[in-house]
Amino acid sequence: MKVVVVGGGLLGLLSARALSREGAKVTVVEQGDFGQESSWAGGGILSPLYPWNYSKAVNDLAAWSQRYYPELIEQLILESGVDPEWTPSGMLVLEDDQDQITKATTWANQRDMNYIEWDPQALAEHESEIGGEHRGLLFPEIAQVRNPRLLKSVLESCKRTGVELLANHPVTELIHNEGQISGIRSNQTFYEADVVVVCAGAWTAKIMAMLEQDIQIRPVRGQMIMYRTEVGQIKRITLMDDHYVIPRRDGRVLVGSTMEETEFDKSTTEQARKQLSDFAEGLYPCLQKVEIERHWAGLRPASPDGIPYICSVPQYEGLFLNAGHFRNGVVLAHASVQLLLDLIGKRPLTFDPEPYQLDRS
Ligand SMILES: Cc1cc2nc3c(=O)[nH]c(=O)nc-3n(C[C@H](O)[C@H](O)[C@H](O)COP(=O)(O)OP(=O)(O)OC[C@H]3O[C@@H](n4cnc5c(N)ncnc54)[C@H](O)[C@@H]3O)c2cc1C
Structure with missing residues (x-):
């Protein structure tokens, strides 16, 4: 064939x-x-x-x-000799709304998905780099690839x-x-x-x-920025307010993303850079001390x-x-x-x- x-x-x-x-x-x-x-x-x-x-x-x-x-x-x-860096870094969802937490835990229980619930004190103990007071749900088995x-x-x-x-x-x-x-x-x-x-x-x-x-x-543009930190400084994929931080194995940290209806325009904007860096540096204050290494955009194929x-x-x-x-x-x-x-x-x-x-x- x-x-x-x-x-x-x-x-x-x-x-x-x-x-x-x-x-x-x-x-x-x-x-x-x-x-x-x-x-x-x-x-x-x-x-x-x-x-x-x-x-x-x-x-x-x-x-x-x-x-x-x-x-x-x-x-x-x-087959290739190239490692795509599959890494089970876990996904930590920061969420203070009790209805959303109930929805998430009900869903996880139905799907037999492991999770750990952290109150603000436990979260601060486990994730000392996170700024502010938050409740969190950790899904430890969720992985990422590069x-x-x-x-x-x-x-x-x-x-x-x-x-x-x-x-x-x-x-x-x-x-x-x-x-x-x-x-x-x-x-x-x-x-x-x-x-x-x-x-x-x-x-x-x-x-x-x-x-x-x-x-x-249709295309939906998404912009991302990337920082370079010390290896292991940020440990988990972290989600808050529909934005996220993804730590790679080598200390690079990706922050995403925007959702923009811009047809096939793949350019990046200062406004998105600021929006993403404000989010990331508020969530992980350690990022305030490092430069943004890269900023890019891609077009998601949206049905x-x-x-x-x-x-x-x-x-x-x-x-x-x-x-x-x-x-x-x-x-x-x-x-x-x-x-x-x-x-x-x-x-x-x-x-x-x-x-x-x-x-x-
Ligand atoms: C910022 C951002 C963050 C994302 N984060 C995640 C994530 O964390 N997890 C996740 O699961 N997904 C994520 N996604 C979504 C995911 O990346 C896409 O859904 C996926 O990559 C789509 O793959 P694809 O092969 O369909 O499209 P593409 O990778 O866009 O490939 C389509 C290819 O078709 C080619 N093509 C188009 N027209 C023609 C033509 N006429 N002739 C020949 N070739 C043609 C293009 O050049 C292109 O190479 C993210 C996307 C973005 C933009």
């Missing part, structure tokens, strides 16, 4: 790797460089931010991914499994023969395929418009309900989508690829596919 994957972000590369391991002849066609868009820009938290506010469809994929990510990471390290390294690792694994990787090839046309997909055309040439998988992130609607298909995926489309496209035999993961593309990626493989291989499905279809209710 010949497969063309459109888009070389995390979803495209992981899909390609998995399909190739199952024996398909896979080509990934990417308009720019591999892994430089949303997948590079993201934080790599392996959980939705406040999972109790998300649908079952998102949480089911997240739970499966969380369970099997360590195995995937081990395989990737062996996005650029994960992408490098998957890209290297794709190379070694024989995936053909074509950078600087913007796809300009999806070709079909009376509804049967037969390939794609890029700016350079035509590529024949039995199956085409569109993983074009925030650009997916543009690709599908080539077939006059109206798919609702209207935040649930990705992982499905076949009914009018076109051989055309599939794995796109629209919005704020959760890294955590959902592993499970999304599993569902995609099940659908393409017409084998028993790991998940109920209905919530991820184009015409879901």
Whole structure:
């Protein structure tokens, strides 16, 4: 089976790797460089931010991914020699609203998710770098990955499994023969395929418009800043007021993020830099003493309900989508690829596919 994957972000590369391991002849066609868009820009938290506010469809994929990510990471390290730094740093949610705490603990109990509740005194004892008085819920098993390294690792694994990787090839046309997909055309040439998988992130609607298909995926800009601290000074992913801090193994600390409707504009703004640094330096006063090392933005692929489309496209035999993961593309990626493989291989499905279809209710 010949497969063309459109888009070389995390979803495209992981899909390609998995399909190739199952024996398909896979080509990934990417308009720019591999892994430089949303997948590079993201934080790599392996959980939705406040999972109790998300649908079952998102949480089911997240739970499966969380369970099997360590195995995937081990395989990737062996295949590529690059360590994506899967780290179970835990996610600490600072929350003073009792209704939200009840909602969170009820959800965690239903899902058998471990958590520890800290009152302000316990929090101050465990997390002495945090400024102010807060109550907290710690989810100790939640992990993170380092996005650029994960992408490098998957890209290297794709190379070694024989995936053909074509950078600087913007796809300009999806070709079909009376509804049967037969390939794609890029700016350079035509590529024949039995199956085409569109993983074009925030650009997916543009690709599908080539077939006059109206798919609702829009870009939502997210800006992040990064500090460099001493190793271990900040220990946990920390969430407060829909913003977060993510400490990497080498002392770098990411702070995110904004949610902005700016179409395909990926520039950064002074206003966001101030908003993020005010948040971070209030939460962790130790950050007031260090410089901001980097500031960037990425475009999240947002579906209207935040649930990705992982499905076949009914009018076109051989055309599939794995796109629209919005704020959760890294955590959902592993499970999304599993569902995609099940659908393409017409084998028993790991998940109920209905919530991820184009015409879901
Ligand atoms: C600031 C920020 C923080 C985030 N934090 C997290 C987090 O902590 N945890 C989490 O799980 N998720 C997070 N996310 C979300 C996550 O990063 C995305 O959901 C995910 O990366 C989407 O991956 P993708 O492969 O679909 O898209 P992308 O990585 O954007 O890849 C799509 C690719 O398609 C290519 N393409 C587009 N058009 C064409 C064309 N015509 N021809 C060929 N190629 C084309 C693009 O160039 C691009 O490389 C965050 C996102 C942002 C922006």
